[in-house]
Amino acid sequence: MAKILVVAETKNGELRKATLEIMTKARQEKLETDAVLVGSGVKGVADTLAGHGAGTVYVADDASLDIFTLAQHVAAVADAAGQAQATQVWFSVSEMSRALAPALAGRLDGCYVSDVMGIEMSGGDLTVIRPAMATKVFQKVKFSKDGVRVLTIRSGAFDVAEATPTGANVVELATPEADARAVAKEVLKEETGEIDLGEATTVVSVGRGVKGPEGVEFVRPLVEALGAAYGASRAVVDSGWMPYNAQVGQTGRVVNPDVYFAVGVSGAIQHLAGMSGSKLIVAVNKDADAPIFSVADYGIVGDLFKAVPILVEEIKKQKK
Amino acid sequence: MNILVPVKSVIDVDLNIRVKDGAVVEEGMNYVLNRWDETAVEAALQLKEADEGEVTVISVGPDKAGEALRKSLAMGADRAIHVNDPAAVGSDSFGFARILAKAAQRGSYDLIITGKQSQDTDMGGTGAIMAELLGLPAVINVIDVKVGEGGKLNVHRLADAGREVLELTLPALITSNDSLNEPRLASLRGIMAAKKKPMEVLTLADLGVDADQVGAAGSRIEVLEFMSPPERAAGQKFEGDEEETTRTVMDKLVNEAKIFA
Ligand SMILES: Cc1cc2nc3c(=O)[nH]c(=O)nc-3n(C[C@H](O)[C@H](O)[C@H](O)COP(=O)(O)OP(=O)(O)OC[C@H]3O[C@@H](n4cnc5c(N)ncnc54)[C@H](O)[C@@H]3O)c2cc1C
Ligand SMILES: Nc1ncnc2c1ncn2[C@@H]1O[C@H](COP(=O)(O)O)[C@@H](O)[C@H]1O
Numbered sequence: 135m136a137k138i139l140v141v142a143e144t145k146n147g148e149l150r151k152a153t154l155e156i157m158t159k160a161r162q163e164k165l166e167t168d169a170v171l172v173g174s175g176v177k178g179v180a181d182t183l184a185g186h187g188a189g190t191v192y193v194a195d196d197a198s199l200d201i202f203t204l205a206q207h208v209a210a211v212a213d214a215a216g217q218a219q220a221t222q223v224w225f226s227v228s229e230m231s232r233a234l235a236p237a238l239a240g241r242l243d244g245c246y247v248s249d250v251m252g253i254e255m256s257g258g259d260l261t262v263i264r265p266a267m268a269t270k271v272f273q274k275v276k277f278s279k280d281g282v283r284v285l286t287i288r289s290g291a292f293d294v295a296e297a298t299p300t301g302a303n304v305v306e307l308a309t310p311e312a313d314a315r316a317v318a319k320e321v322l323k324e325e326t327g328e329i330d331l332g333e334a335t336t337v338v339s340v341g342r343g344v345k346g347p348e349g350v351e352f353v354r355p356l357v358e359a360l361g362a363a364y365g366a367s368r369a370v371v372d373s374g375w376m377p378y379n380a381q382v383g384q385t386g387r388v389v390n391p392d393v394y395f396a397v398g399v400s401g402a403i404q405h406l407a408g409m410s411g412s413k414l415i416v417a418v419n420k421d422a423d424a425p426i427f428s429v430a431d432y433g434i435v436g437d438l439f440k441a442v443p444i445l446v447e448e449i450k451k452q453k454k
Numbered sequence: 455m456n457i458l459v460p461v462k463s464v465i466d467v468d469l470n471i472r473v474k475d476g477a478v479v480e481e482g483m484n485y486v487l488n489r490w491d492e493t494a495v496e497a498a499l500q501l502k503e504a505d506e507g508e509v510t511v512i513s514v515g516p517d518k519a520g521e522a523l524r525k526s527l528a529m530g531a532d533r534a535i536h537v538n539d540p541a542a543v544g545s546d547s548f549g550f551a552r553i554l555a556k557a558a559q560r561g562s563y564d565l566i567i568t569g570k571q572s573q574d575t576d577m578g579g580t581g582a583i584m585a586e587l588l589g590l591p592a593v594i595n596v597i598d599v600k601v602g603e604g605g606k607l608n609v610h611r612l613a614d615a616g617r618e619v620l621e622l623t624l625p626a627l628i629t630s631n632d633s634l635n636e637p638r639l640a641s642l643r644g645i646m647a648a649k650k651k652p653m654e655v656l657t658l659a660d661l662g663v664d665a666d667q668v669g670a671a672g673s674r675i676e677v678l679e680f681m682s683p684p685e686r687a688a689g690q691k692f693e694g695d696e697e698e699t700t701r702t703v704m705d706k707l708v709n710e711a712k713i714f715a
Contacts, residue, residue, distance in 0.1 A: 145614070145615075201618065202613065202618060203620075204582075204591075204592055204593070204594065205591065208586075228614050229595060229611075229612055229613045229614045230613070230614060232570075232578055232594060232595060233582060233592075233593075233594035233595065233611075236547070236578065236579035236580075236581075236582035236583050236594075237582040237583070237585065237586055237592065237594075239548070239579065239583060240548075240551070240582060240583035240584075240585070240586025240587060241586050244674075245548070245674035245675055246546075246547060246548065246577075246579045246583070246674070246675075247577075247675055248576070248577055248578050248579065249576065261678070264576075265576065265683070266574065266575050266576045266577075266680075267465065267467045267471055267478075267573065267574055267576065268467045268573065268576070269683060270467060270471040270683070271471060271473055271478060271680045271681065271682065271683070272680070272681045272682070272683050273677045273679070273680055273681075274677070274678045274679045274680075274681065275675050275676065275677050275678065276675070276676050276678055277674065277675055277676075278673060278674060278675060278676040279672075279673075279674040281674065313591055314623070315591040315622065315623040315626065316591035316592070316593060316620055316621075316622050316623070316626070317620060317621045317622075318618060318619070318620050319619040319620060319621055320618075320619050321613060321615055321616055321617070321618050321619070322610075322616045322617045322618075322619060323615055323616040324615070324616035324617065325615075325616075368632075368633070371633065372633055377616065378597060378612050378617065378633060379612065379613070379614065379615070379616060379617075381633075384576070385570070385631060385632050385633070392713070393711075393713050403467065403468065410683075410686070414711055414713065415686075415689070416703065416707065422691070422693060427689065427691055429686050429689075430689045430691070431686075431687075431689040431690070431711070432689060432690055432691075432692075432703045432706055432707065432711070433689060433690065433691035433692065433703075434692055434696070434699050434700055434703050435691060435692065435693040435694075435699070436693075436694075436695075436696040436699055436700070437696060440696035440697075440700075441696045441699070441700045444696065444697065444700040444701060444704070445700060445704065448700075448701065448704040449704075449714075452708060452714040453714070
């Protein structure tokens with residue numbers, strides 16, 4: 135029988151929507167599921183996880199776990215996986231899991247697959263669909279060996295079911311020792327806006343076409359009028375106009391919003407790989423041949439400095 | 455500082471990729487140095503230039519892997535190891551990590567830099583798995599690295615909330631984000647010099663790797679089939695005066711796509 139361990143992620147003391155999505159998926163598939171929480175001040179959400187179907191919630195909650203370190207997190211999750219006798223460990227895709235999931239697979243001598251977009255269960259085992267080659271192809275992958283299956287799952291792949299928190303069956307994990315060879319000094323917090331890119335239903339991204347940091351601010355009223363999250367192309371983050379974690383694309387965040395506005399973004403494949411799953415795409419670009427128009431549902435061929443204020447004005451009318 | 459950089463030749467994903475009968479059509483495809491590995495080589499060269507030591511590049515793969523090695527040597531790497539063994543073909547990240555870890559143990563490296571992921575598989579597993587197999591501390595997805603006090607490395611990692619700053623004691627492993635640097639172009643002189651640099655060719659037996667554990671036989675995952683992603687329906691594009699086109703698109707967003715409904 136499959137036994138799932140979901141590695142829960144929190145942000146500002148709340149569970150991330152991506153975690154609830156994979157909890158929901160496990161519940162829909164009627165899979166026996168536990169969850170693990172690692173961090174500082176994270177215990178409070180154990181009941182929410184229980185409400186979403188976690189049989190047992192393993193918790194390593196300690197001030198020393200405030201900043202992510204690979205060594206401590208791998209040890210805690212491996213401990214939970216062992217106690218839960220998990221046959222599968224599910225992560226949501228994040229910068230944390232990009233490090234933690236493959237390291238865990240190494241630690242558990244398991245099997246590793248990243249960026250899962252779809253799961254098919256058959257006979258207690260699973261087959262997954264994932265993108266490769268900058269999302270120019272999809273692969274259908276099965277696991278061919280024994281060993282714990284470790285997977286990272288893209289958010290937006292599943293919906294979140296309603297759930298009421300219930301008293302969790304909590305098992306406290308021993309706090310793993312820090313690795314003196316890799317000392318986490320600090321986190322330089324960088325936020326692009328109020329709304330998390332990975333969880334937004336509307337995203338506005340800007341590209342080099344905004345010309346500079348003033349251009350980034352010029353487009354911000356559009357972001358605010360839409361209540362959107364604010365993203366960027368690599369050209370923008372590499373120029374230092376926006377922080378690295380604003381980057382949308384193959385190397386950055388993968389977003390699947392209902393509506394994606396690409397403003398002054400050319401649409402290189404590495405950018406498309408991060409947003410082409412959006413339900414509706416609107417592009418503003420002065421070059422009629424820009425590749426972004428190959429994925430855009432609605433394209434405005436023109437100067438963003440003229441188009442954006444009109445968009446803002448019209449959207450404000452709608453929101454009234 | 456002696457640095458080992460695993461590099462891979464990958465299908466050029468900038469080209470048009472075709473799928474036929476559940477497989478990628480390889481005919482007519484070009485193989486190039488994985489872009490993230492190019493960044494890793496550049497990072498290694500910069501660290502070496504700031505200190506001293508040698509940069510060794512290693513690739514596991516058939517003859518086409520030579521391409522990645524030659525390019526790395528032309529950029530300035532000092533020596534290359536080519537693990538060329540038919541039994542290694544079809545490895546997954548785990549298999550490559552196992553072979554690379556064995557090869558790493560043959561030398562004495564202060565730092566291993568892998569790319570954050572391969573452009574052909576987009577898996578992003580090999581570096582972290584290799585560090586586990588070697589028992590090395592690892593920092594994944596590095597956007598900045600400098601030599602700090604006492605020979606330690608100051609490393610910035612891209613994290614969900616911003617950037618994580620770490621102090622890393624060597625030996626260690628890091629994986630490179632493409633924003634880490636802008637890789638240098640190989641000069642003609644570099645290309646000529648590369649031809650004279652040592653290239654060691656090894657088999658799995660030379661490394662003491664059990665052939666059952668790697669390659670297609672040892673792979674922990676099996677790609678059952680490749681598919682073309684679903685095509686998006688053709689969109690509508692409006693050219694002309696922005697006053698007009700923008701209001702037209704807004705009208706369509708409201709009344710056709712109903713995004714404010
Ligand atoms: C390994 C690798 C990974 C990468 N990962 C990513 C990634 O994750 N995300 C990412 O975004 N990129 C990534 N890239 C980079 C990518 O290839 C492109 O270089 C980048 O996306 C280009 O950014 P851009 O569209 O902003 O800039 P450009 O390509 O320079 O495009 C700017 C666009 O703005 C338009 N424009 C200019 N002025 C105006 C105006 N006044 N009004 C309207 N339009 C205007 C231009 O017509 C042009 O199309 C990666 C590259 C590599 C090699
Ligand atoms: N066959 C290989 N030969 C050398 N290095 C490799 C090989 N496969 C993977 N790597 C290294 O591991 C990184 C990540 O690989 P992957 O897990 O395939 O995404 C690459 O960027 C390379 O540095």
